[in-house]
Amino acid sequence: xxxxxxxxxxxxxxxxxxxxxxxxxxxxxxxxxxxxxxxxxxxxxxxxxxxxxxxxxxxxxxxxxxxxxxxxxxxxxxxxxxxxxxxxxxxxxxxxxxxxxxxxxxxxxxxxxxxxxxxxxxxxxxxxxxxxxxxxxxxxxxxxxxxxxxxxxxxxxxxxxxxxxxxxxxxxxxxxxxxxxxxxxxxxxxxxxxxxxxxxxxxxxxxxxxxxxxxxxxxxxxxxxxxxxxxxxxxxxxxxxxxxxxxxxxxxxxxxxxxxxxxxxxxxxxxxxxxxxxxxxxxxxxxxxxxxxxxxxxxxxxxxxxxxxxxxxxxxxxxxxxxxxxxxxxxxxxxxxxxxxxxxxxxxxxxxxxxxxxxxxxxxxxxxxxxxxxxxxxxxxxxxxxxxxxxxxxxxxxxxxxxxxxxxxxxxxxxxxxxxxxxxxxxxxxxxxxxxxxxxxxxxxxxxxxxxxxxxxxxxxxxxxxxxxxxxxxxxxxxxxxxxxxxxxxxxxxxxxxxxxxxxxxxxxxxxxxxxxxxxxxxxxxxxxxxxxxxxxxxxxxxxxxxxxxxxxxxxxxxxxxxxxxxxxxxxxxxxxxxxxxxxxxxxxxxxxxxxxxxxx
Numbered sequence: 001x002x003x004x005x006x007x008x009x010x011x012x013x014x015x016x017x018x019x020x021x022x023x024x025x026x027x028x029x030x031x032x033x034x035x036x037x038x039x040x041x042x043x044x045x046x047x048x049x050x051x052x053x054x055x056x057x058x059x060x061x062x063x064x065x066x067x068x069x070x071x072x073x074x075x076x077x078x079x080x081x082x083x084x085x086x087x088x089x090x091x092x093x094x095x096x097x098x099x100x101x102x103x104x105x106x107x108x109x110x111x112x113x114x115x116x117x118x119x120x121x122x123x124x125x126x127x128x129x130x131x132x133x134x135x136x137x138x139x140x141x142x143x144x145x146x147x148x149x150x151x152x153x154x155x156x157x158x159x160x161x162x163x164x165x166x167x168x169x170x171x172x173x174x175x176x177x178x179x180x181x182x183x184x185x186x187x188x189x190x191x192x193x194x195x196x197x198x199x200x201x202x203x204x205x206x207x208x209x210x211x212x213x214x215x216x217x218x219x220x221x222x223x224x225x226x227x228x229x230x231x232x233x234x235x236x237x238x239x240x241x242x243x244x245x246x247x248x249x250x251x252x253x254x255x256x257x258x259x260x261x262x263x264x265x266x267x268x269x270x271x272x273x274x275x276x277x278x279x280x281x282x283x284x285x286x287x288x289x290x291x292x293x294x295x296x297x298x299x300x301x302x303x304x305x306x307x308x309x310x311x312x313x314x315x316x317x318x319x320x321x322x323x324x325x326x327x328x329x330x331x332x333x334x335x336x337x338x339x340x341x342x343x344x345x346x347x348x349x350x351x352x353x354x355x356x357x358x359x360x361x362x363x364x365x366x367x368x369x370x371x372x373x374x375x376x377x378x379x380x381x382x383x384x385x386x387x388x389x390x391x392x393x394x395x396x397x398x399x400x401x402x403x404x405x406x407x408x409x410x411x412x413x414x415x416x417x418x419x420x421x422x423x424x425x426x427x428x429x430x431x432x433x434x435x436x437x438x439x440x441x442x443x444x445x446x447x448x449x450x451x452x453x454x455x456x457x458x459x460x461x462x463x464x465x466x467x468x469x470x471x472x473x474x475x476x477x478x479x480x481x482x483x484x485x486x487x488x489x490x491x492x493x494x495x496x497x498x499x500x501x502x503x504x505x506x507x508x509x510x511x512x513x514x515x516x517x518x519x520x521x522x523x524x525x526x527x528x529x530x531x532x533x534x535x536x537x538x539x540x541x542x543x544x545x546x547x548x549x550x551x552x553x554x555x556x557x558x559x560x561x562x563x564x565x566x567x568x569x570x571x572x573x574x575x576x577x578x579x580x581x582x583x584x585x586x587x588x589x590x591x592x593x594x595x596x597x598x599x600x601x
Contacts (some may be wrong), residue, residue, distance in 0.1 A: 061508070307596070448543065508523045
């Protein structure tokens, strides 16, 4: 199948834009690879320190006969998605030993839960935690004792941070090992309904707590299609998971077998053998284009519009918002998973999941088929699914049909002909909107602005019944340089209530919304941000603002708007408490949201 012209054009544009940076990156990786396995260059003293606690594996390590895997883990038992990783290192070490290799936990990285910090001060560390994870992974891998790496991570900032590190150490082969989603609990639409009822004062906190606990109820990733599960999709589309690994539930025999198979594969692709396959060869321009296609076909999280550019820069690939916009226009929306629909990721996986989607997109020329992947083959391997037979894992063709067309549709008969994202730009700057969950009648909103500098003030205005007319709610000074760019997902229920009351309401912000942003039209990631003098800082209460996802415009319809001086606000309240004082250097050095808001890259 010939490549879709839009995919071909966007990829060519990415390659041309990245030529200098990618060339320099590949030169660095080639020089590092020429040095050979890292342990060969360590002194006897260096090695003695590295192997002192390795017990029965010590002889294998010191003799250099066997490849050694470095495990970078995001385990903690506060985060449901990462709690299953507690037992992974022991299983990986046993699998490595059985295959003639060794494995060591190279280091741990932080993994914060955005669900715990939503609407709290801790959320202001969330985006920056991605760069902390990248830096911590760099420390772990800097010991130069590893021939391959296994990255154990799932959630919002964890996978992007690990990717930045894996690309930086791109001469080291690596696989990403997921833990899988929790089994289905209270349906997401019922949870959302209770949240709106609580916001409207119709039910008490006891009912809200009951619904939340029934929804988030066990080990594994949250089951809605937010950033965590979007990350897992990306790892398959970009060839860094084993095929079909993303959405297998934790604590099952198949999940354990996939972890062991990832270990065996990591040992097989080191420079000590004949099948050397470093991460730098996998993460190229085509892989990132495939990732964007997957994001659009699934209606994935808007957070990846920030993370993918940061991830790509670590591999010398330069992405732009226009790449997302143009591929969204060409890629059909094939999935309806909450908040885009009623199903959760377990239902999506049962209906055919990623293997079906990848097969369909390959058949219609919407994916590069010849990318390198950890399997050593092209992307067609990802149309297969893992099966466990007599204790042995094998991959079989997935069948090529959807088992539920209310959740998963063919590429030629999609839910809608275009993907779930639009770039909006105009005299307010550049932003994005996730339109896949927004009803068409809400794609264009023209209304007076109401300006807020804190999401808590929006809630107060709602509770005081002050928003009674069509309104564009503007929440500014929420960008990375202002306060770390927290998600404003806690505003979704109250804005949804206003929509249900018949008001035309939109959100405009230089902050973020999560992958669960839902039905509220939201122009997010406005760049340049207010704290850097962006045009959003020139807005005044009552200015007429047009948020137009149909034409892709974000405009202030007020005479003399451009000539105004941007307002400045006191941001000192964002600088202290909950550890925020330690991140001042991040706020000062971070990039623009449209380029990934990076600190480490």
